[in-house]
Amino acid sequence: MQSKISLSKKYIASPLNYTGGKLKLLPQILPLFPKKIETFVDLFCGGCNVGVNVNAEKIFCNDSNEKLIEFFNYLKNTDYKAFFRQISKVIEEFHLSNTAENGYSFYGCNSSAGLSSYNREHFLALRENFNSLQTKDSYYFAKFYILIVYAFNNQIRFNSKGFYNLPVGKRDFNKRMSEKLETFMSSIANIEFTSKDFREFKTEILTQNDFVYADPPYLITCASYNELDGWNENNEIDLLKMLDKLNERKLRFALSNVLSAKGKVNNILDSWLNKNPEYKCYHLNFDYKNSNYHKTERINKADEVLITNY
Structure with a gap:
């Protein structure tokens, strides 16, 4: 059973109510991150709720939204x-x-x-x-x-x-x-903010002591970031390939995503998980409990997950 952060812990909140923000899920997500991180990379930082609360020697928060960065x-x-x-x-x-x-x-x-x-x-x-x-x-x-x-x-x-x-x-x-x-x-002095397409981020500079977190737009949910074809199947496939390459180099990663929501299933993500049984998949919920991945489809609500390669 994974350890959990106390619900009484105070987290630094983003000043922005960014779509897909992870503030409420931090008590579930952060305990699953590696205990020691030299360089932390958030490829899709959004409102920066994760990056500003991570303990790492160096932090990169990246997002393709130039105005945000x-x-x-x-x-x-x-x-x-x-x-x-x-x-x-x-x-x-x-x-x-x-x-x-x-x-x-x-x-x-x-x-x-x-x-x-x-x-x-x-x-x-x-x-x-x-x-x-x-x-x-x-x-x-x-x-x-x-x-x-x-x-x-x-x-x-x-x-x-x-x-x-x-x-x-x-x-x-x-x-x-x-x-x-x-x-x-007062809490972001040590964060380097960059605005790049995730494919352009230079992950080759990272070592096995570093950690990459990816919280991309969710392919099967309806949100403002999916308007105008902002995130599509090709992007989803490219990201998963990128994570596989990180795994080949023994670099640690975690991916936030949704497996199913309102009757829809992310078949690309589900297939990727089946092809990589060594990856761990944790279901997240607002009762602050974690459980390992099971092949049980949750139809009536979004099945939000955190997938790790360690």
Whole structure:
């Protein structure tokens, strides 16, 4: 039976509610990682919930979303207080709600109903302004972050023309958001952020003391990152081949994925597992329990798994 991290442990949370974020699964995932890691590589870092909580001598967090990585690099090289001042300026300039200072009743809203009715027109004005920006300065990144905070489910989504296109959400930049941002910014100094296609990451520089984690978009689930053919069968096959090559070099890896969801089965992943019986597959759930891989299909809910070669 694998050891488990205590549920009382405090994890550093990403300031972004990135689709597929692993914060809630960290108590299951991290105990399955190697105990000693020299260089940790997260090929699809997303919101960076995993990378910022891993204990390693050197950490690479990579993602093909250039805007995301630019934002993280900005946070890494910026003082929180200076960024907070920029955030406050954006909120004030676009007349967005600030319940941390004024409460909900000031805006004719309550916590249950949310702030979308008040913020909608102000949010759309900010979104239009952001999509017209050409210079990526501190003001740009403050607007980028506030767009995400005030957007539906605090998520990131761009259309095919590169324009941010989510509608307004129910919440604003509250005290909890501020605390998450400050803690995250103070915890990423040792992370190197890169934006490459996973196939372009130079894994040849890695040694047997290093560790690669892959959390790609899930082929059989519907999410914003799968729009516009963002992840397809060819990508899935290329990633699995890459992991096999790492295994041949005796490099350790872990893969997060979904075997089945809502009646669909990831046949590519299932076939790959059958061809590699030495790989271990752990089913994950929100009861914080782990179990070894069994050939039992779980139809009614997503069968999210962690696959390792060690």
